[in-house]
Amino acid sequence: MGLMQPPFDPADLPTGVLMQVSPLVARVLAPNPSPFTYTGTQTYLVGTDAVAVIDPGPDDPAHLGALTAGIAGRPVVAILCTHTHRDHSPAARPLSELTGAPIVGCAPLTLEDDGPRADAAFDAHYMPDRIMADGERVSGPGWTLEAVATPGHTSNHLCFALIEEKALFSGDHVMGWSTSVISPPDGDMTAYMASMQRLLERDDAIYYPAHGDPVEQPQRLVRGMMGHRKQREGQILRFLERNGSGAIPDMVAEMYRGVDPRLHSAAGRSVLAHLIDLDARGLARPAGNGLWRTG
Structure with a gap:
């Protein structure tokens, strides 16, 4: 979730279409554009023979159908969530029921949200099969994802590093189109800045955020955001x-x-x-x- 300043036309970007962005990474854009989500939530598929799904997005029948079509019958090793705002995690459970894949990643978190928009409220129904701690990994044929704890936007926020491509799925922590909203009581500026410093010290070559285009000079952007x-x-x-x-x-x-x-x-x-x-x-x-x- 960010603060969008430039105008955008969501019709310019197709939703529900699987787009290959690297040898191991493809994305599907959910149909939920807004001033806070930019063109919508991007769900990522990682892998070729068997895949992981990162940030399955809203529980929207069209989006679930597009994800199922993109998966195309391949085994799903895991469904991973960076955090539990309602534009990120609600599709995890129905997708798990469709594919048999476990839900892993961030911890559950529910509290009364007094933030700026209703759809930013936390997903009270999110129940992971396994919570990933910082540094824990999940892997499939030809790919490895490592959890990177990045509290700040939310206290349970994780990024996921794709080891084979030196890529980082940055969720809402870093987005190229906007700064992230830090909304107390759960959002924490002190934790956010510490997490940004941690990312600055990493050597990731590219970020894939949940909203907006890939970030091809990530350390430069992080330094600028700080x-x-x-x-x-x-x-x-x-x-x-x-x-x-x-x-x-x-x-x-x-x-x-x-x-x-x-x-x-x-x-x-x-x-x-x-x-x-x-x-x-x-x-x-x-x-x-x-x-x-x-x-």
Whole structure:
């Protein structure tokens, strides 16, 4: 889930079509475009003879039909989920029933979501057959996927590294089209920045995000995104220093000029995540009545 700023036409990209993007990786775009999901959720199929399915997406009959057609009768070794927002994991159970494959990957997580959009709520029905810890692997003929723990967007977020192609399925943690929304109480800016630093230190050659195009210079993008978050942090501190105190809606109005107003509530969640992180570091603190001031 991200904040989309540029316009897009979802009709420009076909849904339900299996598209080969590398020798081991193909993708199918789900029909769920929105200002938060960009052109929709991309489900990845990894492997040739027997496959893994990453982020099966929404429980949509057309999307499930497209995935079944793309699998084309091949054995499914595992169905993996990066996290449990409802645009990522609900199709796992019906796809498992169709293919007999186990559901593995992130841990289940349910809580009342007070975030910016209804379909970002957590999938309360997600029940994995195996939870993958950081560094654990699942493999099939010619491919190996390793779990990389990347909390921040959600506390249960995992990326999956495809060892044979030095590729990383980055879920919603890193997307080329947008920054990820960090929405407390589960979204955590401190954890997010630590996870970004971890990715920066890896040598992956390409990222395949759940939304948007492949990222072909991933370390450069991660470095830029970390810089963007530091700039946003600086904006917040300057706002508070200049005004003495301030409320989140006023910060959003100033810092997100030109962004679709429909996205301002989501922007406010990320500002709150920054403020919580700044509070933990002694740089800002709540001042009562929804106001914040410098620490």
